[in-house]
Amino acid sequence: GIQVEQSPPDLILQEGANSTLRCNFSDSVNNLQWFHQNPWGQLINLFYIPSGTKQNGRLSATTVATERYSLLYISSSQTTDSGVYFCAVERNYNQGGKLIFGQGTELSVKP
Amino acid sequence: NAGVMQNPRHLVRRRGQEARLRCSPMKGHSHVYWYRQLPEEGLKFMVYLQKENIIDESGMPKERFSAEFPKEGPSILRIQQVVRGDSAAYFCASSRDFEAFFGQGTRLTVV
Numbered sequence: 001g002i003q004v005e006q007s008p009p010d011l012i013l014q015e016g017a018n019s020t021l022r023c024n025f026s027d028s029v030n031n032l033q034w035f036h037q038n039p040w041g042q043l044i045n046l047f048y049i050p051s052g053t054k055q056n057g058r059l060s061a062t063t064v065a066t067e068r069y070s071l072l073y074i075s076s077s078q079t080t081d082s083g084v085y086f087c088a089v090e091r092n093y094n095q096g097g098k099l100i101f102g103q104g105t106e107l108s109v110k111p
Numbered sequence: 112n113a114g115v116m117q118n119p120r121h122l123v124r125r126r127g128q129e130a131r132l133r134c135s136p137m138k139g140h141s142h143v144y145w146y147r148q149l150p151e152e153g154l155k156f157m158v159y160l161q162k163e164n165i166i167d168e169s170g171m172p173k174e175r176f177s178a179e180f181p182k183e184g185p186s187i188l189r190i191q192q193v194v195r196g197d198s199a200a201y202f203c204a205s206s207r208d209f210e211a212f213f214g215q216g217t218r219l220t221v222v
Binding site for chain 1: 142143144152153154155156159167200202204205206209210211212213215216218
């Protein structure tokens with residue numbers, strides 16, 4: 001099956017710093033999403049981005065489908081950005097919900 | 112517009128008891144997915160359902176686990192004769208237009 005690898009596994013930042021999180025996947029995909037799991041365990045949708053570039057405030061994401069990777073950029077990080085960031089992909093058209101998750105990047109933003 | 116609703120948020124069961132987890136999808140969504148998250152791991156797909164039909168249960172353990180999504184009411188994930196290894200966070204998602212949205216999860220603890 002398809003493999004999803006995220007890097008780095010852990011990241012510690014000072015408040016205000018920028019960061020780039022990477023997601024590599026081993027085969028072509030029809031769906032790619034980024035999620036933030038906050039310290040309370042809630043999964044928050046960040047981007048639905050099977051290809052191209054999107055921006056939402058301090059966050060932006062780029063997926064290069066032909067090269068099988070996606071990047072999540074966090075600028076001017078805040079303590080509330082702490083948590084685990086997951087990349088998830090779907091290989092076939094299953095209405096978007098049969099996702100394969102990476103192991104996540106655990107981000108800690110220090111004040 | 113309410114999101115995906117799961118209940119209970121926390122569930123404690125003794126070994127050998129049954130656990131019932133409920134999920135109501137977002138309004139207008141007819142596809143429901145269940146995932147399990149073990150400690151320090153990413154989410155793993157379990158089952159995909161539409162109303163009254165199981166579409167894909169390739170991630171479900173062969174014994175003790177079952178799921179349904181009746182014509183009326185929420186989707187139910189049922190775990191019979193729970194064991195300590197079933198302790199995990201169970202998430203439900205629903206999707207529309209290929210983007211999945213997750214509930215807040217049910218944290219099952221087996222004592």
